[in-house]
Amino acid sequence: MRLIHTSLFVAVAALGLSACNKQPENAADTVAPATPAEATAATTPAEAPPPMTGPTAAAGATAVAELAPTQGNETKGSVSFKLVDGRVHVTGQVSGLKPGSEHGFHIHEKGDCSAPDGASAGGHFNPGTQDHGSVASDPHHGGDMPNITANAEGVATIDAPVSTNVNIGKGDDFDIIGRGLIVHADADDYKTQPTGNAGARLACAVIKAP
Numbered sequence: 612m613r614l615i616h617t618s619l620f621v622a623v624a625a626l627g628l629s630a631c632n633k634q635p636e637n638a639a640d641t642v643a644p645a646t647p648a649e650a651t652a653a654t655t656p657a658e659a660p661p662p663m664t665g666p667t668a669a670a671g672a673t674a675v676a677e678l679a680p681t682q683g684n685e686t687k688g689s690v691s692f693k694l695v696d697g698r699v700h701v702t703g704q705v706s707g708l709k710p711g712s713e714h715g716f717h718i719h720e721k722g723d724c725s726a727p728d729g730a731s732a733g734g735h736f737n738p739g740t741q742d743h744g745s746v747a748s749d750p751h752h753g754g755d756m757p758n759i760t761a762n763a764e765g766v767a768t769i770d771a772p773v774s775t776n777v778n779i780g781k782g783d784d785f786d787i788i789g790r791g792l793i794v795h796a797d798a799d800d801y802k803t804q805p806t807g808n809a810g811a812r813l814a815c816a817v818i819k820a821p
Contacts, residue, residue, distance in 0.1 A: 672693075672779040672820070673779065673820075673821055674779050675689070675691050675821045676692075676819065677689055677816055678705060678794060678814040678815065678816040679814060679815065681724075681812050686705060686706070686814040687705070688814065689703050690702070690792060691703055692779055698772060698773070698775055699772075699773040699778065700771070701756060704768055705761075705814070706764075706766045706767075707765060707814075708767055708794075710764065711760070711761060712760070713758050713761075713797075714759050714760075714795050714796065714809070715758060715793075715795035715797060715799035716769070716795070716799075717735050717736070717752070717756060717806075718736040718753070718756070718790050718792055719734065719736055719754060719793050720790060720791065721790070722818060724816065729791075729793060732793055734805060735805065737754065738784045738785045739753055743803070743807055744802065746772060752805075753774045755774060756772075756773055756774075757771045758799050773787075787818050788820055789817070790817075790818050792815070793812050793815055794814040795809035795813065796809070797809050
């Protein structure tokens with residue numbers, strides 16, 4: 612009789628162990644371990660969007676130029692360029708001029724003031740290959756700007772428009788960054804080609820991003 616009871620106990624224990632080790636038949640009940648790629652994706656933060664470039668980035672751009680006298684002259688000044696109503700505008704002051712005198716004031720093609728007379732700045736900035744003229748009418752160079760006039764102390768205050776086809780900071784052929792800036796000895800007549808008969812160069816600067 613004791614042998615029968617022992618056999619029954621062994622059989623029941625075997626059935627219970629078999630039931631515990633049985634895998635669930637429904638695949639949904641089984642959670643597979645994450646792969647290395649899934650684990651990396653879960654712990655890596657999303658990348659930030661790239662910074663905006665192109666015209667939108669240049670919309671609020673500004674530029675500056677520090678005019679230094681050419682050899683034998685005393686003309687100098689600080690000038691800023693910025694966008695006003697979508698158009699490049701120039702402001703600043705130039706000193707060391709003859710009282711009441713009028714002077715041509717242009718952006719030139721090269722940002723190079725190494726020559727004693729400023730000739731290294733090249734000719735007028737003219738990316739649109741237009742004739743020289745007044746910025747208030749067509750045609751005119753991209754670097755054409757209104758004359759500046761000195762007051763009784765020989766200081767000219769600048770607040771004027773620049774050609775509509777130039778920009779600040781877009782990096783194309785019409786960008787004024789890296790160009791030259793010249794104050795001439797005489798007034799620009801807005802008609803004589805290619806420089807308006809504005810004479811020698813009193814001061815030169817390189818236009819730069821601030």
